[in-house]
Structure formats: C-alpha cells, structure tokens
Amino acid sequence: MAIAEQLQEFCGERRRDLVRFANLQLRDEALAEDVVQETLLAALQGSDAFSGRASVKTWLYSILKHKIVDTLRSRRREVPLSGMSNADDEDEGFETLFDRRGFWATEHKPHRWADPEDSLEQQQFWQVFELCLDRLPARTARVFMMRELLGLETAEICQELAMAMTNCWVILHRARMGLRLCLEETWFTR
Amino acid sequence: MMNCKEATQLMSQELDRPLTWRERLALRLHNLMCSGCHQYRQQMAFLRRALRSRSGGD
The missing domain is CATH 1.10.10.10 (Winged helix-like DNA-binding domain superfamily/Winged helix DNA-binding domain)
Structure with missing residues (x-):
C-alpha cells in the first residue's frame, strides 16, 4: 500500500486512536485534536523521509510523541x-x-x-x-x-x-x- | 528477608534502572518463596507490554 493511502487511513477512523492517545497525556481534547492535526500534516509533508523500515503506525506515533513532548514543555512554562x-x-x-x-x-x-x-x-x-x-x-x-x-x-x-x-x-x-x-x-x- | 512492600518497589525500579546484583539476588530469592510477588512481576511486565502496544510500538 502506498504511504499516502496508509496515511489516509489515519485521517479517518484511526485518527480517533491518535487523539485518544494524545488526550490521555494532555487531558485537553481540543489541544489533543490540534496536536494530531499537526502530526498528520507533518507526516504528509515529510512522507519522502519515511524510510519504510518501520510501519506507518509506528512512524506516526513517533511524530506524535515528539509533538506531545513539545506541547508538555511549552505548557509547563504556563502551568508549573x-x-x-x-x-x-x-x-x-x-x-x-x-x-x-x-x-x-x-x-x-x-x-x-x-x-x-x-x-x-x-x-x-x-x-x-x-x-x-x-x-x-x-x-x-x-x-x-x-x-x-x-x-x-x-x-x-x-x-x-x-x-x-x-x-x-x-x-x-x-x-x-x-x-x-x-x-x-x-x-x-x- | 526482604518483605513484599520492598520487593514491589524493586520490581517497579527494575523497569526504570538496572538493579545492582545485590538487589537482583535479594529479589530473586524473595520471589522464589513468594507467589504473590512472583505474580506481581509478571503483571508489571504485562503492563509495560500493554502500554508499548498502545503507543504504536510494533
């Protein structure tokens, strides 16, 4: 399956999984939605860099994890x-x-x-x-x-x-x- | 002998840092004799597997 097709799957129903994963950690549904949006965007833009060694799922989650860490870091400055x-x-x-x-x-x-x-x-x-x-x-x-x-x-x-x-x-x-x-x-x- | 409370602490820490050989030995001896802690250790390993599979690890 082409990478674009696989990513599409994550823009649809499996997107919920990503949002739930982010929300578990951010405890803010709207923020979780934003982070997932950014993740999918980054994945689409960077799909050339996808080596194919890992599965698309693993790759997406690794981008999402980075985004969550960044978000936690920037939010920590606001809410110690x-x-x-x-x-x-x-x-x-x-x-x-x-x-x-x-x-x-x-x-x-x-x-x-x-x-x-x-x-x-x-x-x-x-x-x-x-x-x-x-x-x-x-x-x-x-x-x-x-x-x-x-x-x-x-x-x-x-x-x-x-x-x-x-x-x-x-x-x-x-x-x-x-x-x-x-x-x-x-x-x-x- | 190490008690169960101490054993559970070590069984958590072994997921976060390498235990010293003394700690490993004490834990092993304890778990040989304690079925509750033996189960606890399996359950800790299961929790980690569950969380890893949840976060996209293959």
Missing part, C-alpha cells in the same frame, strides 16, 4: 507542575495491601491474571485500561505517561520536571501499583 492538583503526596490506600510486617495481606495477594495477552485484542479492555489511567492522580499520571507512553528515560523526565531521581521512582511505582490495582478490581476480577 507544582501547581497541579496533588493528591500524590497523600497515601493512596496502598498501605492496606500489606500487613504490618510489609507482606501481602491475604486478601490482597496478587493472583494469576487469566489470559492477559488475549485482553490486548479486546476493545473493552482498552476502555477499562484508559479509565484506570484516568483515575491516577494528575501528577502521577504525567510522570508515568512520559515514561511508558512517550518512552522517555527516567533521567530525562526528572530533569524535565526538576525532580530528584528517587522521587521519580516513587511516583512511577505508585502509578504502576494504582494501575495494577484498578485493572485487578475491574477487569481481572477473581
């Missing part, structure tokens, strides 16, 4: 991270998962998830997944998505957000803990 709602410093209820000695409380001990790979193919799973991501406190979500969706290294994130490395690790740990717990309660129920 420290000003974001910050439930992060509070205990998110993870303490009750463990007993006093720090071992899993019996009722919270992780159990095997049934067919997790199979879930990846189900649209419903992704709806639940996004709801769970949305439930993370704003600052936690920001750091986590920079790491996992934008694929930045922890050192870059800390530098970008002017945070100590250990603080970054704590936040990432809480994000994973929260996401896991949410999935277990809503999707991988016992």
